Amino acid sequence: MTTMTADRPAAGSVTGRAARPGPNFLTAPLAGRTWREQGYLALVLLLAPFAFTYTIFAVSFTASIAVTVVGLFVAGAVVLGARGWGAAYRSLARELLDLDVAAPTSYVRPRGFWRTIGSMLGDSTGWRALLFMFIAFPLSILSFVVSITFLATGLGGLTYWFWYRFLPLQLGSDGELHRGAQFGSSYFLDTPPRLALAALVGLGFVLCWPWITRMFTMLFGALTRGLLSPTRASLRVAELERSRTGTVDDADARLRSIERDLHDGTQARLVAVAMQLGEAREHLADGGDVEQAAELVDTAHSSTKEALVELRELARGIHPPALDSGLTVALETLAARSALPVNVDVDPAVEADGRLAPALESIAYFSVAELVTNAAKHARATGVYVLVEPLGDTSGSVRIRVRDDGRGGATVVSPDGSGLRSGLAGLAERVRSVDGTFDLSSPVGGPTVVTVILPTTSPADRA
Known part of the structure; x- marks a missing residue:
């Protein structure tokens, strides 16, 4: 069977790459991931002053020039321009942090001059990017300074035994000359035990450096996911x-x-x-x-x-006339006219008190009809089982499950990679148009199980 269709994966804001094994505590300073994260902090620090300047300019310019119509248009363009900054930060996170954050939905210009200006000035994606840049400025300074301080201190301590001899001589409180780092008035790091202590402290700083760096990159990752990814409303x-x-x-x-x-x-x-x-x-x-x-x-x-x-x-x-007598009668009539043996099991609670709106009843009927037809035409099935029941939660949704014993192998798109959608794509779109879900399970060899979940009321009625 090659004409089945399943619902596309829900669009999420973050998609994961293949997980790379994380370094352990001792090897973390040498891991490529650690150095990529340090590079990310360095690049973010380089971008931060320019991004912060753009943010301040966008806010002040919008406030000062909003008195003119042309100024409103230019200010809106500045807000939309922040989308480009957001794309740059998402690209950095993707390349250096392995954090693949989906881009927000594209800006669509509405009809009408004033509606266009309003949509540009009120573009939430642009303003969220500006907020990200505003927060990133102090965070990038703090993260880079702390991270590089741990690295420099650690490397300095590890190599202190070599370069301390090039330091100038200093007179201690004991009246003798010392060559080395001084702490207090008479404590100098110039004896073998103290050199070893300096190396040990340096090793501790080097071992802690990757995790300090990772802590800051995780903060940036959270900011990126929270402010530069699509909102649920925009995805919806x-x-x-x-x-x-x-x-x-x-x-x-x-x-x-x-x-x-x-x-x-x-x-x-x-x-x-x-x-x-x-x-x-x-x-x-x-x-x-x-x-x-x-x-x-x-x-x-x-x-x-x-x-x-x-x-x-x-x-x-x-519109099947049998639907006038209810979904149960309509599906039983459909089963009687089918070329395959079809077993229909409808929970009486589904039609209790007008459980499904008429438009949704029609979608349910045609969903089952098309799935049964596909099972007969393409699946080489010998029978179909149809189950309609309440979902069993507080949402009041109805679940429709159609199972055939055919050969399976149904896919959403053509398996040759051409990207062509299969024949039931229209059915899946129709289900999604009423806030329903369409799920397909069809391993090679079967069975094929299609699950449709429909709300009990249409979106128009809920509005």
């Missing part, structure tokens, strides 16, 4: 826009299919009926053969009945 809007586009395309395809069926089938039959009745009328008007006219009327009568059957089939594809 983008998902709704995609599902709406898919739903519109699916509806357009259905309308074209209905138009084609009417034009090539029912309309052609009705034209033939009209011609047959016209020919019969001419025979009777001219006193022709009555039997021949009767044959023409019989043929027209048969064609009319066939046209009625086709119209009923088309109407059933738009």
Whole structure:
């Protein structure tokens, strides 16, 4: 079966790369990850003054020039420009910290001059990037100074035994000359035990340096995830826009299919009926053969009945009449007409007190119908099991599970890597358009299990 479709993975703000093994305490100072993190702190420090200046300029410029219309437009462009800074920081995190933060949804310019200005000035992604740059300025200074201090102190202590002899002589309180670092008035690091102590302290600083560095990069990672990733609201809007586009395309395809069926089938039959009745009328008007006219009327009568059957089939594809008696009756009718044995199990609670809205009942019915059809056409299945039940939580959602015993191997897109979506993509889009979920499990060899979860009310009713 190659035409099954599953829901796309939920768009998250952070996607993980293949996890690299973390260094242990003793090898961390030599690990490439540690030096990449130190490089990240250095690059962030280089960017920080420019980013902070841009932030201060954006805020002050927006406040000072907002009195003019042109100023509003320019100020909005400055706010949108912060998106570029956010992209730069995300790129640094991705390359040096292995933190892959998804980019926010692209800015879409609305129609109308004033709406455009309002959307530019109120762009939340831009303002969140500005807040990131404002916080990153002091944090980058603190993190780099502390990190590099630990590194420099550690390396200095480890090599002190070598370079201390080049220090100038100093007179101690004991009246003797000493060469070495001085602590207090008479404590000099110039004896073998004290040299060893300096090396030991330096080793401690070097071993602590990677973890101090990692602590600061984790802070930057949290800031990056919190301020430079897409918000849930923006992801939801983008998902709704995609599902709406898919739903519109699916509806357009259905309308074209209905138009084609009417034009090539029912309309052609009705034209033939009209011609047959016209020919019969001419025979009777001219006193022709009555039997021949009767044959023409019989043929027209048969064609009319066939046209009625086709119209009923088309109407059933738009809204099955069995749905008027409830989802249970509709699914049982569907099972009776299926080419495969279909076992339908509907929990009575699903239809209690009008549990599903009519539009959602229709989606549920057509979801099952299409899945059963695909099982019969492509899965080489010998039977299908359909279960409809409440989800069992406080959301009041309904779960629809369709399982066939076919050969499996269903995928969302073509396995050849072409990226082409399979035949049920429209069904998945339709489910998502009402805040539902569409999940596919189809290992090679089967079974294929499709789970659809629908809310009990449509988004319009909930609004």
